[in-house]
Amino acid sequence: MFGISDPGIYLAYLLVFLCVIFAVVYGIVNWNKGGTDNTLPLEEDIKWEEEELKIKEDEA
Amino acid sequence: MNTFVLGLIVLAYLISLTYLGFKGYRKSSTDKDYLLAGGEIHPFVMAISYGATFISSSAIIGFGGVSANFGMGLIWLTFLNMFVGVVVAFLFFGRKTRRIGHRLNAHTFPEFLGKSYNSKAIQVFAGAIIFIAMPLYAAVVLKGGAVFIEKIFEIDYNIALLLFALVIAAYVIAGGLRGVMYTDALQGTIMFASMIFLLIWTYKSIGMGFVEANRHLSEMASAVPDKLQAIGHMGWTAMPKSGSPWWYTLVTSLVLGVGIGVLAQPQLVVRFMTVKSTKELNRAVLIGCVFILATTGIIFTVGAVSNIFFMQTEGQIAINVVKDVDKIIPEYIKASMPGWFSAVFMLTILSASMSTLSSQFHAMGTSIGRDVVSTLSKKQRNNTRITRSGIAFAIIISYVICYTLSIGVIARGTAIFFGICAATFLPAYFCSLYWKRTTAKAALWSMISGFAASLFALLFMHAKESEALGISQLIFGKPVLFAKIPWPVLDPMIISLPVSIIVIVAITLLSNQKEIKTVSA
Numbered sequence: 001m002f003g004i005s006d007p008g009i010y011l012a013y014l015l016v017f018l019c020v021i022f023a024v025v026y027g028i029v030n031w032n033k034g035g036t037d038n039t040l041p042l043e044e045d046i047k048w049e050e051e052e053l054k055i056k057e058d059e060a
Numbered sequence: 061m062n063t064f065v066l067g068l069i070v071l072a073y074l075i076s077l078t079y080l081g082f083k084g085y086r087k088s089s090t091d092k093d094y095l096l097a098g099g100e101i102h103p104f105v106m107a108i109s110y111g112a113t114f115i116s117s118s119a120i121i122g123f124g125g126v127s128a129n130f131g132m133g134l135i136w137l138t139f140l141n142m143f144v145g146v147v148v149a150f151l152f153f154g155r156k157t158r159r160i161g162h163r164l165n166a167h168t169f170p171e172f173l174g175k176s177y178n179s180k181a182i183q184v185f186a187g188a189i190i191f192i193a194m195p196l197y198a199a200v201v202l203k204g205g206a207v208f209i210e211k212i213f214e215i216d217y218n219i220a221l222l223l224f225a226l227v228i229a230a231y232v233i234a235g236g237l238r239g240v241m242y243t244d245a246l247q248g249t250i251m252f253a254s255m256i257f258l259l260i261w262t263y264k265s266i267g268m269g270f271v272e273a274n275r276h277l278s279e280m281a282s283a284v285p286d287k288l289q290a291i292g293h294m295g296w297t298a299m300p301k302s303g304s305p306w307w308y309t310l311v312t313s314l315v316l317g318v319g320i321g322v323l324a325q326p327q328l329v330v331r332f333m334t335v336k337s338t339k340e341l342n343r344a345v346l347i348g349c350v351f352i353l354a355t356t357g358i359i360f361t362v363g364a365v366s367n368i369f370f371m372q373t374e375g376q377i378a379i380n381v382v383k384d385v386d387k388i389i390p391e392y393i394k395a396s397m398p399g400w401f402s403a404v405f406m407l408t409i410l411s412a413s414m415s416t417l418s419s420q421f422h423a424m425g426t427s428i429g430r431d432v433v434s435t436l437s438k439k440q441r442n443n444t445r446i447t448r449s450g451i452a453f454a455i456i457i458s459y460v461i462c463y464t465l466s467i468g469v470i471a472r473g474t475a476i477f478f479g480i481c482a483a484t485f486l487p488a489y490f491c492s493l494y495w496k497r498t499t500a501k502a503a504l505w506s507m508i509s510g511f512a513a514s515l516f517a518l519l520f521m522h523a524k525e526s527e528a529l530g531i532s533q534l535i536f537g538k539p540v541l542f543a544k545i546p547w548p549v550l551d552p553m554i555i556s557l558p559v560s561i562i563v564i565v566a567i568t569l570l571s572n573q574k575e576i577k578t579v580s581a
Contacts, residue, residue, distance in 0.1 A: 003274030008299030012135040019142045020353050027346020033339060
């Protein structure tokens with residue numbers, strides 16, 4: 001692949017190209033997505049709080 | 061190159077830097093402006109600044125020369141730079157860091173860690189480690205830039221070093237992080253454009269395309285000198301022999317050490333807190349990846365392909381034509397590129413050095429000023445003034461260290477700092493984002509043990525440092541504690557990072573959760 005016979009090298013190039021394609025697609029798809037509000041809880045914050053409650057319950 | 065034209069180009073560059081530094085100064089009236097560029101930086105500026113800070117002149121000149129000598133195995137580093145250094149860093153670390161950092165009102169990386177764990181000790185310790193360890197990294201980059209100026213302008217090294225340090229000091233001290241990031245964006249753009257030209261002209265000058273050049277390079281494997289074959293060199297389009305000394309250096313030190321170490325670089329982490337929303341980070345993933353591909357991806361490829369050029373023109377491979385690895389890329393540029401490009405490339409190297417240095421100075425200054433002095437001081441003081449003094453102090457220290465270093469330590473100094481940062485900060489930083497149960501005590505001990513393990517591995521195990529420092533010889537009567545491969549060539553981070561991970565997990569699991577405050581994000 002790419003004129004290189006060692007998979008240790010052509011795999012690295014392949015991953016580099018796949019990574020840049022992912023970044024370009026991700027960047028374009030999410031170009032205008034994403035909030036500015038730092039106070040509203042996100043889904044992961046809610047999960048975090050649930051985990052916190054569980055830790056406290058386990059200790060009680 | 062005509063000296064007058066060269067002078068004009070440099071003058072235009074300096075005027076642009078002055079303007080951008082002044083722009084940063086005018087817009088910096090609060091602590092948040094000075095430390096976080098106001099928290100509303102444009103995604104293009106943020107991504108290019110991140111990339112330009114990350115990629116120093118040692119990545120282009122030092123690692124570019126290494127790829128000319130040892131081949132395309134370094135492309136794995138480009139992959140990790142993009143995947144870990146941009147995709148994972150921005151999406152899994154950056155988004156949460158930005159949000160939590162804003163919520164905690166953190167202005168620096170140590171402050172972020174300290175407030176996350178409700179621990180001033182963590183903030184002060186992290187600030188002190190940055191201030192102790194970073195001057196070595198800054199000094200090697202500073203020295204590299206000064207040597208380059210000395211050669212190009214044929215002026216005295218001492219004058220070159222002083223001028224170089226003063227120019228950077230002016231816009232960092234005056235403009236704060238705004239000044240740093242605006243100038244980074246200009247410098248990153250110069251780097252990007254000149255690398256694209258370098259790639260196109262390289263294939264044009266050898267008269268081949270990417271695939272054809274790779275095939276040709278594969279056929280040249282028999283030209284590898286015997287002494288390189290002995291340490292594992294198998295050709296420029298092949299990985300080194302598995303388990304050989306060069307394989308360990310490439311995989312553990314250059315690829316993993318630098319590739320993973322980027323996640324806990326204080327001067328890079330702080331950039332996540334400079335943007336207003338996750339929208340900017342999403343956009344920065346695209347810009348950052350393309351920038352890394354265009355810098356390290358191109359220079360590592362061009363470095364290897366330069367062997368074809370030297371074989372065509374001189375009948376020998378690069379390392380036989382240019383004996384010093386650090387001089388292969390500059391000599392290749394001089395021999396293969398149009399005359400005007402030498403001047404542009406000089407600006408590229410200066411830009412790569414300055415963009416890394418300015419962020420290092422800013423990170424060191426804020427660490428000693430805000431995280432150590434202001435945190436320990438009981439009096440209310442003018443924080444920005446203390447930080448400015450801290451930056452000035454950091455620049456002076458780095459300047460003094462320059463006189464104690466040899467030029468050969470550039471790439472090593474970079475890898476040492478990345479390794480220390482990963483072992484000291486990465487587990488505590490990761491847990492502050494993703495493991496609520498982590499205790500402040502566990503985080504602090506993880507940082508202390510990671511730093512101590514890094515020092516131990518550097519002083520007694522990793523041959524390059526332990527042999528040079530001689531402490532192992534003095535105490536144990538031998539240059540390294542374990543002489544059997546892989547220990548002397550295994551990167552210190554491979555030993556120290558697991559230590560700090562084990563410590564943070566073990567202490568957290570053993571801690572009484574009722575007594576100790578946990579992550580407050």
